[in-house]
Amino acid sequence: MSFIVYSLTTLAFTGLVPGRSYNAYVTAYSGINSQTSDIVTKRSYPTSVRDFSCFTYSSENVSCSWSLPDGVWSMLYLRVINSSNLMQAVSIFNDNFTVITMYSLNEIIMDPHGNGRTNLTFAMLGRLKPNTEYLVNITTYSGDLPSQTLQGKAQTDISAPPPVPETVNITTVQNQVTPSSLTISFSCSWFQNTNGDLKSYTVIVKQSEETSSESPEKRWPLSTYSEYANGSTNVYQVDDRVYPSECSNSNSVVSVKIGTGRTSGSFSDGPLKQNTAYRISFRVYTYLPNARSVRAGGVAIYTDTRFSLPLMTLVGGIGSSGSIVGPVVGGVLGALVIIVGGVLLYIRREQLNCFKRPDSTLQTSTRKWDDLPAIPSDMKKDVCDASYKAGNEYVIPDDSTYEDLDNCTPQVDHHSGIPSKTGEDDAKTEGSSDPTYLVPDNPYLIVK
Template identity: 80%
Template sequence: MTVSWVAPISDVDYYIVYLNETYNAQVAYPYNFSSNVTTQLFIGVVPGRSYQISVTAYSGVNSQPSAIVTQRSFPPQVNVTITVTSPTAMMVSWVAPTSDVDYYVVYLNETYNPTAVKLFNVSTLKTKEFTDLVPGRSYDASVTAYSGIYYQPSAIITRTTLSSYIVLTITNKTTTTMTVSGTTYLPDSFSYWAYLRETDSGNLVTTFPIYSNSSTFTGLVPGMNYSVSVQASDGSVSYWAYIMDRTYPASVRDFSCFPYSTENISCSWSLPDGVWSMLYLEVINGNDLLQSVGIFNNSLEVYTMYSLNEIITEPRGNGRTNLTFAMLGRLERNTEYLVNITTYSGKLFSKTLQGKAKTVSAPPPVSETVYITTVQNQVTPSSLTISFSCSWFQNTNGDLKYYTVIVKQSKGTSSESPEKRWPLSTYSEYASGSTNVYQVDDRVYPSECSNPNSVVSVQIGTGRTSSSFSNGPLKQNTAYRISFRVYTYLPNVRSVRAGGVAIFTDTRFSLPLMTLLSVIGSSGSIVGPVVGGVVGGVLGALVIIVGGVLLYVRRERLNCFKRPDSTQQTRRKWDELPAIPSGMKKDVGDASHKADNEYMNSDDSVYEDLDNGKPQEDHHSGAPSKTGDDAKTVDSSDPTYLAPDNAYVIVK
């Protein structure tokens, strides 16, 4: 309420304004104002209440009051709500603050026909029901409060009456079920039938009579849009009610993600059951959403949105993304990412599935000066033992997890590296003559390399087999060039199916390394490798002695003359032979044969689960393996000798 007054001609020191309720003179509010104020707004008055106001001017000890003015404040603006109670009725109600209101006028008119007005004067009640309305029609309602000659209208509220005498609502739904509840405003003489149809095709799914106010449809298709209609009939008249909704879409199946490269991970899945409109993927690192991918069922394009609202549109068959596969890029190396996938059908979405994958490390750095040599005195006709230095490869781009040996039959000396392909050819392909380069089995990186200054012996030509790869025997008297391949990442089987590739670095091929030459005896058996020097002479003498003894025994057996003491004479001739050093009688292959058996029974694999198998480092004592022509079974009566420097003789 605003009070104004006109200042007198004489000088005034100040004013006092008196404000009190008309019907309660004891409630008075005096206010003191300076002489230059002639108007004042009073707040906190009760809406619609009558007040008496006067102003007294003061000059020194003298004062002069004004006449008393009676005035009512404006009535309040009420808050209106509308409740639709039936297809032909609605209830208008309102709430007002503490106030003095003489009466209310309630207005109701059709929204699109303002002249069709219904109004009522209400003095004490704060609700009013309007009946005989048109079903399904929109109405505007407002309430105006009157206090004396002053009035205050409310805001206009719009509501629509029920379109049918039957009101349907979806109270619950899943991927395969939908529960429909109904409220009827018809007499009990009516009976009800429910019909369920596929909205898009119009095909009738099921129909049945309704005996309660709730019915559940089961066995529905995930993500499908359905229409439910209910018919009410008493034999002479029928009413219909309709409602439409869809079931929740199903999640994709078999969702998983794999490392692919230093800046990519790949995810694959099987399509969800039922109907769906979009598959939505999110790539998350920590709390940051890095990118989102939308794959639409009815579109041939894929939409990828990166941070900073950068959107890229690509064809769906671009080799990176299709309906069951997505390649997610622009990532940091050696970093784990969370990937979410959600199925959408219309505005509904499925439960979100999560997968994790880590980008792979970069290829390991390799030294520029790598000299690959054989271990002294550990070369045979079928194998080479190579010194591997742990200092050649660095782990600055990630852990050194696996390694393999690449073998090339060549006498060349040019500086070259193996083909950057994984995997390379196998030993069986080399043995068939289709290639001159092959790799042995992929192995766990040597544990000895925890000390970067360590040197590990690796034997090539052991005959061991792991998965489809074999470390088969080498050819005698043949030049081979060797390269080491070290991995920071090896994909497992599922990752390979998704397109994952190994991350590795190769050394350059070594200079040619020769296997030894084997000499074939007159009987067709292996006499032994030629090593020359004193050892060769001893071996030659040994072969001559043993050969002479065998010829003597053979001649004795063929002698047709009977000699009573022939057995004793033969035994004495054996006793007269020079003593064989005991150290030369040891079976050459026991140690390596045992190692071979242990390896052959292990679970080593070319893929990432190598960690679950036995370590594949090839650290040998230097004894050659019993593989191919290097080892033959001999009768227990035949002596087998181990010659010095790993040369050995088998006599038959």
């Protein structure tokens, strides 16, 4: 009797390509004899896709993208789930780039081939409910072997526009109107987010002096500034702007400038015409399609305000803006000050000339002692001018002062307050006819 003992041996293979099929067999050798076991075919597990993410595309679509998995794979399998319900299944096959989409109604759609691309790296998941959150699972298959499942999340857009605002009063911001621009007050309370988040807004400009109550044409997008500039329309859309972050508070008021010259894509916020009436409307979106959605036929969802009453730009030139008025007014006031100062200086000069002695005429003084102001009693020494000679010119003796004004008695003393005279000055004394020796206008000289 012989016994055959079998021992179980485990062998792990490493460094294999993910998802590839391998044949394995065992060969036993005994001397020169060998025996080969049966061939076993096995496949390594595939890897998951990389960089998987999903995002909102429209009110009925969610788009997902990824990077292709490493190794060998035969199919990518996407499942769209709302709560616990399977809404949609998408299979993307690697052999002939065919995409098969199966909806929950068991409807199968064959999408076109990959148009020469190595493999698809995105999928548009459609026929979904608006304003609904969906989970999207993606699994890589290589033959019958699945990879680890990855999960993304996205919510479809709302399909309803914002409620129509009840009361809107579009006005300009004070002192911020120029010949080429208007700054408008935009109130965040005009639009409510009850039908979905407010995604962005635009300004619609209409050159018109009408005062009728009307809304812009329900067309998206509207004409551009270039079409307005060449005269083909009087209504244009400035651009599509992100909804102002200041509107996190519904009571906020935001200043929006029109005519900045800013360019955004095919739209331009070009300068306005001076001294021209414009009417303004604000358009706010709950859904604004991106370029890919536009190519797929997506349209924007929005609500407009009625056009404002006509708002006028300024006339060019002085006074056209607050930045010009200030310097102009300041310059005018400065000129007036200079003119008035010059006139006062001229008058003062003429008054001073009246005290000068004419060259050939001797005048008799009309000033009387009684007309002179009273002399304080505590003044110890004063000068009395006894004569008014040579055309209203006072001549002061160089060798005496007068202490007693009642008698004008001369007192021998030197004038400590008057510079000493030279020999030439002695000739210019009382009775001198030299007109060059003039005394100060004040008839009194205070001396020590």
